[in-house]
Amino acid sequence: MKLYHSPTSPYVRKVRITAIEKGVAERVELVVANPWPDPAAVVGVNPLGKVPALVADDGLVLYDSPVICEYLDSLAPIPRLIPQAGAARWQVLRTQALADGILDAAVAIVLERRRPEAERSTLSQKRATEAIRRGVAALAASTDAAGDAPDLGAIATGVALGYLEFRLPDVDFLAAHLALRAWWSALSARPSFAATVPA
Numbered sequence: 001m002k003l004y005h006s007p008t009s010p011y012v013r014k015v016r017i018t019a020i021e022k023g024v025a026e027r028v029e030l031v032v033a034n035p036w037p038d039p040a041a042v043v044g045v046n047p048l049g050k051v052p053a054l055v056a057d058d059g060l061v062l063y064d065s066p067v068i069c070e071y072l073d074s075l076a077p078i079p080r081l082i083p084q085a086g087a088a089r090w091q092v093l094r095t096q097a098l099a100d101g102i103l104d105a106a107v108a109i110v111l112e113r114r115r116p117e118a119e120r121s122t123l124s125q126k127r128a129t130e131a132i133r134r135g136v137a138a139l140a141a142s143t144d145a146a147g148d149a150p151d152l153g154a155i156a157t158g159v160a161l162g163y164l165e166f167r168l169p170d171v172d173f174l175a176a177h178l179a180l181r182a183w184w185s186a187l188s189a190r191p192s193f194a195a196t197v198p199a
């Protein structure tokens with residue numbers, strides 16, 4: 001399999017952690033494709049011009065990190081990162097959607113901050129910041145106890161919190177959520193997280 005990736009993309013990190021937790025990381029060849037300076041690097045595999053994109057061994061092309069993670073989860077029965085049915089399945093997928101939404105809002109702020117000051121929208125940044133605050137509060141209300149083997153919801157949550165710390169360190173989104181901070185700290189010690197810390 002080939003994973004088109006940029007080293008600092010949090011969506012890519014989620015896929016890489018999923019591959020490690022599933023025990024299939026050695027089957028994944030990393031292909032550097034940074035879409036910001038060079039959109040052509042990835043449009044051949046993803047018409048949206050975004051990473052991650054995966055080319056499976058049989059030539060199947062997949063994109064959007066939730067789809068790629070579900071594909072990786074299907075490659076081996078154990079550990080199961082997305083429950084196959086029932087309420088547990090929908091809760092994991094919802095948590096992933098929540099964490100990915102936090103990422104989308106955080107990425108929007110990062111991009112806004114990179115624009116010339118006169119072109120920045122304070123309203124967009126404020127809306128995104130508030131969405132992140134509400135999202136983190138919802139994660140804090142629902143995250144499982146520390147020490148559990150992570151499912152895809154936990155992986156996505158850990159990646160989102162890591163990205164907030166990496167790109168928006170001036171805002172302490174976890175200040176009011178000390179239990180979530182402790183949970184995340186324990187999760188971050190796992191080899192899969194330690195091996196994928198963004199440089």
Ligand SMILES: N[C@@H](CCC(=O)N[C@@H](CS)C(=O)NCC(=O)O)C(=O)O
Pocket residue numbers: 008009010011035036049050051052063064065066100107
């Ligand atoms: N929903 C997508 C988001 C992927 C995404 O936004 N990737 C960013 C890198 S962090 C990207 O490639 N952006 C390039 C662009 O928007 O042109 C996923 O989960 O895979």
